[in-house]
Amino acid sequence: MMVIWALLLIAVILAYSLGLVDVDAWLKAARNLSVFASDLYIRYDLLQDALSAVGETFVIALFGTVVGALISYPLSAMSAQGITARWLSLTIRTMANVLRTVPAIFWGILFVVMFGPGNVAGAVALALYTAGYLSKFFYETFENVGKEHYEALGSLGIPWMVMAKALFKHTEKQMIGHMMFMFEYNLRTASIMGIVGAGGIGYYITQYVSILNYSAAFTFFIVILLFVFLVDGVSYVIRKRM
Numbered sequence: 576m577m578v579i580w581a582l583l584l585i586a587v588i589l590a591y592s593l594g595l596v597d598v599d600a601w602l603k604a605a606r607n608l609s610v611f612a613s614d615l616y617i618r619y620d621l622l623q624d625a626l627s628a629v630g631e632t633f634v635i636a637l638f639g640t641v642v643g644a645l646i647s648y649p650l651s652a653m654s655a656q657g658i659t660a661r662w663l664s665l666t667i668r669t670m671a672n673v674l675r676t677v678p679a680i681f682w683g684i685l686f687v688v689m690f691g692p693g694n695v696a697g698a699v700a701l702a703l704y705t706a707g708y709l710s711k712f713f714y715e716t717f718e719n720v721g722k723e724h725y726e727a728l729g730s731l732g733i734p735w736m737v738m739a740k741a742l743f744k745h746t747e748k749q750m751i752g753h754m755m756f757m758f759e760y761n762l763r764t765a766s767i768m769g770i771v772g773a774g775g776i777g778y779y780i781t782q783y784v785s786i787l788n789y790s791a792a793f794t795f796f797i798v799i800l801l802f803v804f805l806v807d808g809v810s811y812v813i814r815k816r817m
Contacts, residue, residue, distance in 0.1 A: 614789035621791055625798040628776040631694055632799065635768070635775050636761040638698040643705025644754050647671075650706065651713030668714070674707025679764050683773035694774035701761050701768070708760075712753040716746045755810045762806055766799050 590596055654667040682700035690696045743750070769777025776799045783792035 611789060615793045616790050617797060618790050618794040621794045622798065624779070625776070625795045628779050628795060629799055629802050632762065632765045632775040632777075633802075635694055635697045635701060636758060636765040639701025639705050639761045639765070640754060640758040642698075642702040643757070644709055646702070646706035647709035647713055650710040651717060654710060654714040667710075671707045671710035674703055675711065676707075677704075679704040680768065680771055680773075683768045683771045687772045692772035692774070692778075697765060697768040697773035697775055700773055701765060704764075705757055705761060709753060709757055712757075713746075713750055716749045716753070752814050755814055759803075759807055759810055762803055766803070 594600060650667055650671055654664050654671060656664050679700060682704050683697055686696035686700045690699070765775045765777070767777045769775045769779065770781050772778065776795055780792045780795050783789070783795070
């Protein structure tokens with residue numbers, strides 16, 4: 576109980592320092608929210624543009640997932656202990672850690688600088704970010720394979736890539752599940768990459784918000800929200816049946 580009181584005291588102190596105990600500030604916020612809410616309605620004349628923007632977002636997310644998976648497969652095989660030498664495993668793991676530690680939006684900024692604003696920057700940024708994440712998922716999947724398989728393959732003295740290919744047969748379903756999860760994640764991430772100019776529907780939403788056209792921004796937001804829900808549902812059904 577003492578912990579709860581301590582947390583409550585800290586919360587009150589922080590709220591005071593942030594100005595959250597100012598009644599006038601809350602009244603002003605309520606008025607602003609009321610005005611904002613009055614502009615939130617669907618612009619049916621923009622639905623075709625919104626669907627086109629969703630298509631761009633889908634392509635960016637799909638490219639990032641597919642290319643990221645292709646990069647992460649050899650990286651994960653080299654990262655998995657038991658397939659390659661320990662020094663190589665630790666080196667590749669460190670590289671993958673760096674890739675996924677840097678937020679996707681920062682990769683987006685880097686590639687916007689390199690390629691200029693647009694879908695290319697977003698797609699390449701997500702591919703690199705995905706490679707870091709899937710490398711971790713994949714090498715953990717490899718390492719969960721029974722030791723007897725490693726011992727049997729190791730006794731044959733086969734190259735590491737051949738061993739990885741043989742182990743892939745035992746992990747194929749899990750890896751596909753990881754890729755589908757990553758695609759769902761990338762679809763959400765691609766939706767906000769437009770904030771830094773890296774293409775997708777987020778670019779259009781940001782542009783409309785910047786000119787205070789909230790109804791247009793709301794229309795694009797609702798369309799991408801429904802699309803993400805649809806993809807999540809389809810992905811869930813597929814993963815359940817695997």
